[in-house]
Each structure stands twice: as structure tokens, then as C-alpha cells.
Amino acid sequence: MDELGQLDELMVCRLSNDHRKPAPCTIVIFGASGDLTARKLVPALYHLYGDRLLPEPCRIIGFARREKTDESWREELGTVLPQFSRTKPVDPARWQAFAQNLFYCQGDLNDPAAYRRLAERLTGFGDEQLARNLLCYLAVSPSQFGQVAEQLHATGLLRRDETPPFWQRVVVEKPFGHDVASAKALNAELTRFAHEGQIFRIDHYLGKETVQNILMFRFSNAIFEQLWSRQSVDHVQITVSEKLGVGTRGGYYEEAGALRDMVQNHLQQVLSLVAMEPPVSLAAESIRDEKVKLLKSIRPLLPQQVAQQVVRGQYFAGQVDGQACPGYRQETKVRPDSNVETYVALKLFIDNWRWSGVPFYLRTGKMLPLSASEVRVQFRPTPNVLFAAQCGPRLEANALTLRLQPNEGIALRFNGKVPGASTAVRPVRMQFSYDAEFGAYTPEAYERLLLEAMAGDATLFIRRDEVETAWSLVDTIRATWADTPLTNREFYAAGTWGPVAADDLLAAIGHAWRHPQSVTERS
Ligand code: BG6
Numbered sequence: 001m002d003e004l005g006q007l008d009e010l011m012v013c014r015l016s017n018d019h020r021k022p023a024p025c026t027i028v029i030f031g032a033s034g035d036l037t038a039r040k041l042v043p044a045l046y047h048l049y050g051d052r053l054l055p056e057p058c059r060i061i062g063f064a065r066r067e068k069t070d071e072s073w074r075e076e077l078g079t080v081l082p083q084f085s086r087t088k089p090v091d092p093a094r095w096q097a098f099a100q101n102l103f104y105c106q107g108d109l110n111d112p113a114a115y116r117r118l119a120e121r122l123t124g125f126g127d128e129q130l131a132r133n134l135l136c137y138l139a140v141s142p143s144q145f146g147q148v149a150e151q152l153h154a155t156g157l158l159r160r161d162e163t164p165p166f167w168q169r170v171v172v173e174k175p176f177g178h179d180v181a182s183a184k185a186l187n188a189e190l191t192r193f194a195h196e197g198q199i200f201r202i203d204h205y206l207g208k209e210t211v212q213n214i215l216m217f218r219f220s221n222a223i224f225e226q227l228w229s230r231q232s233v234d235h236v237q238i239t240v241s242e243k244l245g246v247g248t249r250g251g252y253y254e255e256a257g258a259l260r261d262m263v264q265n266h267l268q269q270v271l272s273l274v275a276m277e278p279p280v281s282l283a284a285e286s287i288r289d290e291k292v293k294l295l296k297s298i299r300p301l302l303p304q305q306v307a308q309q310v311v312r313g314q315y316f317a318g319q320v321d322g323q324a325c326p327g328y329r330q331e332t333k334v335r336p337d338s339n340v341e342t343y344v345a346l347k348l349f350i351d352n353w354r355w356s357g358v359p360f361y362l363r364t365g366k367m368l369p370l371s372a373s374e375v376r377v378q379f380r381p382t383p384n385v386l387f388a389a390q391c392g393p394r395l396e397a398n399a400l401t402l403r404l405q406p407n408e409g410i411a412l413r414f415n416g417k418v419p420g421a422s423t424a425v426r427p428v429r430m431q432f433s434y435d436a437e438f439g440a441y442t443p444e445a446y447e448r449l450l451l452e453a454m455a456g457d458a459t460l461f462i463r464r465d466e467v468e469t470a471w472s473l474v475d476t477i478r479a480t481w482a483d484t485p486l487t488n489r490e491f492y493a494a495g496t497w498g499p500v501a502a503d504d505l506l507a508a509i510g511h512a513w514r515h516p517q518s519v520t521e522r523s
Helices: 003-011 035-050 070-084 092-099 112-124 128-132 142-154 180-190 209-219 222-227 247-275 284-297 303-309 386-394 434-438 445-455 464-481 500-507
Strands: 025-030 058-064 102-106 134-138 168-172 199-201 233-241 310-316 318-320 323-325 343-348 360-365 372-379 399-405 409-417 425-433 491-493
Touching: 025 035, 025 128, 025 445, 035 058, 035 070, 035 092, 035 445, 058 112, 070 092, 070 102, 102 112, 112 128, 112 142, 134 142, 134 445, 142 168, 142 180, 180 464, 209 222, 209 247, 209 399, 233 247, 247 284, 247 343, 247 360, 247 372, 247 464, 284 464, 303 310, 303 343, 303 464, 310 464, 310 500, 343 500, 360 500, 425 434
Parallel strands: 025 058, 025 134, 058 102, 134 168, 168 199, 233 360, 310 491
Antiparallel strands: 233 372, 310 343, 318 323, 343 360, 372 399, 399 409, 409 425
């Protein structure tokens, strides 16, 4: 580390002991043959192991229906790891050492005998902590959450009344239901066998460094928070754009659409962090209380407002990066007359003192020109005197952009004098880049989330009331769309920034989308 690096290190204020390790435990992955295990969970655990962050000892058991042995499962995962690992090349010695902790338990999710075999494997480790500290990761369909919890409970592997220091927790993946009613039903089912404190609902966006940084940025700096309200903010744009289409996930997507797939969870999570009030403490419940409060302050949409405030879209064949791409209706497992939305843009208002009257525009879509997630806080323009009087709308208003991914960082745009004899002004940028400041180390969201779940810290997970509140907005919109077919104005060519109706949504009050820029455009 150079001198400057050492100085930076001295300035770090650590809020938690980074070297705190969770107690020894076993992670049981249900549905271990699925994509998530090979793509995300095992690579994340491999990296945690490499960074010496996994508990010692720690065991991982894959539970699934297919016939496999410990050895064949290890081999299978080892073969695909190079493809999914964030560090390359994979270190074979490290993998070999890590893989000794992987075990496989074959069984059907509703077969009590399979859970008894699981229990035997756990006791077979010969360590009470490994047998009683359990992180049960349900990488299965939500319709199976209840039965897995019930079987675990019946086998004594999931106890509501477990006494510390032992613990059992259940981690569930989205989609958490498909509307308010089904989310409530799922919650009711799970809480029959585990209390709320044992249930960890994942939204992987909360595991992203840049998303966590939203709270740090807002509440560890004095200057921005002063500006963070309707006094200074004109409007806010939250964009999560993706270059890819639905690929092989057509079947799932036909049921979900962009609204359920992205808006119900990731976009509302980012919105709540951007707009919430300061929590009373950094405790998980204080933070989650504020997030729920914010979600509850979103002005409910009346059915007749949906058409004015929500735009949906679906891509047709086009080109992304010069490559021909099929239309959504031509994708595998998609109905040829599907009306499912692959794009959504919404205008929301938050009815509280801080944000009254400030539009929040949220948009997400597949097959857009760029994959990028960012929050743009657009400040009010200057009064129409001096430079503004001369330049008119060409004088840019200030903007602060939080680039969540890629090219993670923050940019502040303000105006400056163009050097030279003439009087000319143009926007310039002040940039913070994660890469330049901290180096290229960006852990995968799942690394952080798994670690927090093992440590029992629920801050980065979604609480019961949070998930239910987040569904209500989505439900109203879906009910309004019902089976109405898409109109021509709602289609967009793959490789463009969505349907024209989305531009009109902003233009109606003199706003315009500011598209994320690619790294090359920016430099
Ligand atoms: C998932 C959605 O939750 O998030 C996907 O199901 C989407 O459709 C993905 O592609 C986006 O996540 P990220 O981390 O790539 O922005």
C-alpha cells in the first residue's frame, strides 16, 4: 500500500468488526440442482471461503431429487465454476479444499424419509453446532416453501423455540408470491413453522455494494441531505435497464412480466432507500421501519390514473450492439400473442412532507441499448436571471447520479465556464469511481447476503410487511391492465430505449429521460 493508501486506511471508520465470523453452521440448499446454486450460491460460498469469511467449520448440503453422490455433485459444480466465478482463473487447490465441505442429499421435497436422511447427515458431522445451526436456503418454487418448512419442522430441523446459541433460519428467494394475497398466504404458511426473525427474504439488489452505499451516502454526509427534499429536487429518475432479453426464462417471464420481476422488488427497494427518512438507529428494524413507511407513503394509484402514470412496453425484433435480436413473442416458451410487458415506466408521488409534489420516475426494461442501473436526482433549475436568462433551457440544472452498476460511482453535474475569452458555460462533472478509489474488488451480492444471513443480521432482507406493501402498487396496475391487449404505441424495437409512450409520460410536464451513458460515451 502506498502512502496515500495508508492514509485512506487510517480514515476508515469501521462500524462492525469485519473479522467477526458467524458461528459454525450448515447451509442446506433445497433445489440444489437448479441454476441459482451453480451460478450464484456456490461461487459466492467459494469466494467467502477464499476470503476466510466462512465460519469454521461450515458444511454445505445440496438437497435435490436427482441421483448424485457427494463426489459427483462436487465435480459438476467444479466444472462450471470457472464460468460463474467473479475471480478468474479459479484456484484449483482452493476449490479442492472448499469442495470437501460440499455434500449431497438426494430426496423428494415432500418425502419425510429424505428429511430423516438429512438429519442423519447433520448429526453424522459429529459437531453440535453443525447439526443445530442451520441456514436452510429454499431455492425452490414458492409453492414449495410451505411444505419444506413443514417437513423441516416435523423432523426437528426447524424449531420456533430454539434456544441460543443455536439457531435455524430459512432463506427464501423471489418471487415471493404473485400478488398481495398470495404473499400474505406465503407469509402465513411460513410463520406456522418459523417466526419472522428466522425468515430471510432475499432481494439481491440489497446485497450490491452500491445499493448499500445509498444509506452511507445520504446519512454520513451533511451536505447532500440538506438538498434531499422538494425544496431542491425537481424530480428523480430510477433506471434499471438490461441489454438481454428473456433468453431461456420465457416460461417464468410469461407469468411475471417486468412489473412483478423488477418493479415489485428491486426498483421499489432502491426507491425506498433513496427516499426514506433517516432511521433512528442502524439497527435492522429501524432501517426496515423507515423503508416500510416510505413504501406506504407512495400515493396509491387509482385505476383511472394508471393509464396516465404507468407505461408498459414489449420489444419486437431489432438489434442490440449490432446483433439481430428476436422479438419477445418469438422467444422460447412465450405465447405468440403474449401481452406480457418487458418494459415498465411509472410516475409516482410520495405523499410526505419531504417529497410532496416531486415526481419519481421508475423504469426498467429488457433489450434496451445498455445494461445499467442508476438513480438520477435532478435538482431544480436556477431562477431565470443572469446565466439562465441568457441561455434559457440550454442551461442545465444540476444533477447527481448514483451509478449502481456498471462502472459503479457517483457523478455530480454542475455548470462551469468554458475557458477562453468568450463568456460560455457548459455542464461539467465531478466523478467518484469505485474502481479508482477502492480498486476493482466488488463482491457479488450473494456473498454479502449469505454472510449476513449466517450472522443473523436482517438489515439487508425484506420484512413481512415490506413485501406485502410492495405488492399493493403492483396489484393495482396489473388489475387495470388485466387482459387489455398492447397497442402499437406500447411496442419498442429491441435495442431502443422503450416505447414512445414512456417519453410522453415525462414530456407532459416538461421532463425528459436521461439515459445512462456507456463508459465510452462518458469518457
Ligand atoms: C432478477 C430478475 O431478479 O434480476 C431478472 O429476475 C433480472 O430478470 C435480474 O435480469 C437483474 O439483476 P442484475 O443484478 O443483473 O441487475
